Amino acid sequence: MPYSLNLDIPAFLQHYWQQKPLVIKGAYSDFIDPLSPDELAGMAMEAEISSRIVVTKADDWHVDQGPFEDFAEYGDSHWQLLVQAVNHYLPQTDELMDSLRFLPDWRLDDLMVSFATPQGGVGPHIDNYDVFILQGEGRRHWVVGDKGNYKPRGNNPQSPLVEDFEPMIDVVLEPGDLLYIPPGYPHRGNTLEPSMSYSIGYRAPSQQELFGEVADFLLDHSRGQQRFTSAIKEDTQGQVSLSTQSGMAQLLTALIEDKSTYNDILGRLLSQNRFDLDISPSDPAYSSEELAKLIATDNHLSRIGGLKVLRLEQDVQPRLFINGEAWLFSELDEATLSEIANSKQLSPQLATALCNNQHNAAILLDWVNQGLYYFDADEA
Template sequence: MYTLNIDTQAFIKQHWQQKPRLMQQAFVDFEDPIAADELAGLACEEEISSRVVVTKGEDWDVIQGPFEDYDQFGEDNWQLLVQAVNHWYPASQPLVEAFRFLPDWRFDDLMVSFATPGGGVGPHIDNYDVFIIQGEGERRWKVGDKGQHKRRGNNPNSPLVEDFEPIIDVVLKKGDVLYIPPGYPHCGETVTLAMSYSIGFRAPSQQELLSELADSLIDTNQGHKRFTSKDEPSSPGLISQAHQQGIMDLLVQLAQDPQAYQTMLGKLLSQNRFELDICEGEEPLSSDDLIDAIEQGAIIQRIGGLKVLRLEQDNHARLFINGEVYPLPDVKEDVLQLLANQVSILPEQASELIEQPTLLAVFTQLINQGLFYLADDE
């Protein structure tokens, strides 16, 4: 349904995490996967992250959702932003699929925006990659070059920056896509009533990695090695350069030991920042129930936004799903690959897979946890 009209491998080599790119008509005959009133309905829900940004001259007010009505905001100079729409609105998943030429572990969420004329969020810098897809209406986007950009209000923690000299200045029309890597300042302003879609990709920071690694080492009772040395500084109050480096090398050794970091990475990278739409059934499903459903043509389907990941050169047969480890002893690598790559498992495939008792038990568990569900084969 949504096919990117670009050479994705050339894009990765020439632009990905390197420089912005404007892709006019990257989606031919683009259709909005969600209507404005449906988006407004999602923003009524307590568990869904939403906000309205109101433009006030050279400033912006941010009001956090949920929202019951929008009359207070008037007819211009504001926009509604709803995060993780792919978690809650299944019809948006095909748009996400168009960007799976990039790995799932990087994918953050699909944010959808409805904006009135003059609505925008101001010049800012993100620490993640983003593809901005234009739906109905038109929005003007400016992108600046990397560099030392002054933070607005001299606040080093604010993503907002002062105005910049644009290297891209364009009005996006339906089907156009603008890619912006981390570190490039950008801002958008709505020309006409508009729907926009932001596909975000992010990677963990050093802070996140160190925090997760420390927790993992404590949980698994690893990381007890201490620094030792043969040479000591002549001055008692001095920490020598050799000692500094030797102590920090303990962390380097952990980073080079898959036994120390692989489980931590799998758990961390399979987590979501935003709440999932967990769909537990009223009654637990038995393995026999699952077999019967598949025989009757049911599809095994992931809930929106769920990450199912495997590690290359893993010493264990397992998958990482939503921050947890799912051991799959005796399951072959090609099956693990299928489970990690396919969002839907068709009845024919499912029938073969559940012949393995391990997979039958895990599928039953995942459905009862509300992470997968049974859908009709349309």
């Protein structure tokens, strides 16, 4: 089903993205939920899918982690079910995700879908990522406050909740309404009637994540073994001189300035997903002859839900990064690399062009047999 977003995208990016919250009433005209509450409950029963139930209390919440066998014990109010990475498992959510694809794929975290009963919510809290909250069936009341120094609820440093705040946005979302909240803005949702909500999150790596990826890469590839050297001039018995401090910092800077290393690290990091993908390897595996035959009969190849296929502008090598791995191509131009990265489907023409090179054909065969791409009858 088509999902057309009623939004002035250039104005949004200029005035709101990562700057201030925005309510878009009627963002999706005649919105139809891509799944039902029962289907969501069924997903929460699967062990490989991340899910949880949040029970609302007076000044706190209680969380039960899935998978679940039954929901009767929770009653008719004051709880909500949340299921992560629904876009990894349900192809019918693709068009909804595509409506927000004016933002780059590397930022996308996942589509979290929730079913909430009346008075269900998680209380006032602050997220460190951008989120679009789309209302499906039902209605929810949302308040959003301005940025500020908010104390944790009850002065408990372990509490994920913050103290109440003065609303700058106070709105009831109805089906098709969209609420955008940048990082750092406190917000709280309260369910007025049984509701479906869709939260599309966008994250960027933190310093900790970047340095962690650098360390992992250097260890895995036996890189970064250059040691600091200097003449002993300014150091004394118990003092590390400024020149020594600066020299050691330069060792770290040199790693980042080496594009062959930094590009590899960054591409692998940004192409990974926080939640598992629904990967099903081909069984039996395709042979190269079988693959070529299927492509020749106008079969399209589609990437699985949530798969990130990225290239780095002005990369030092003709490669793509997929799910934390680097794939180096042979004699492939920038335009073709961009087409693969930007398109969720590989047309028979593009797949044929890849198969015309033995090395590139082997990569395509590997993608299909790993389960990263599959033949999509709907695209034929």
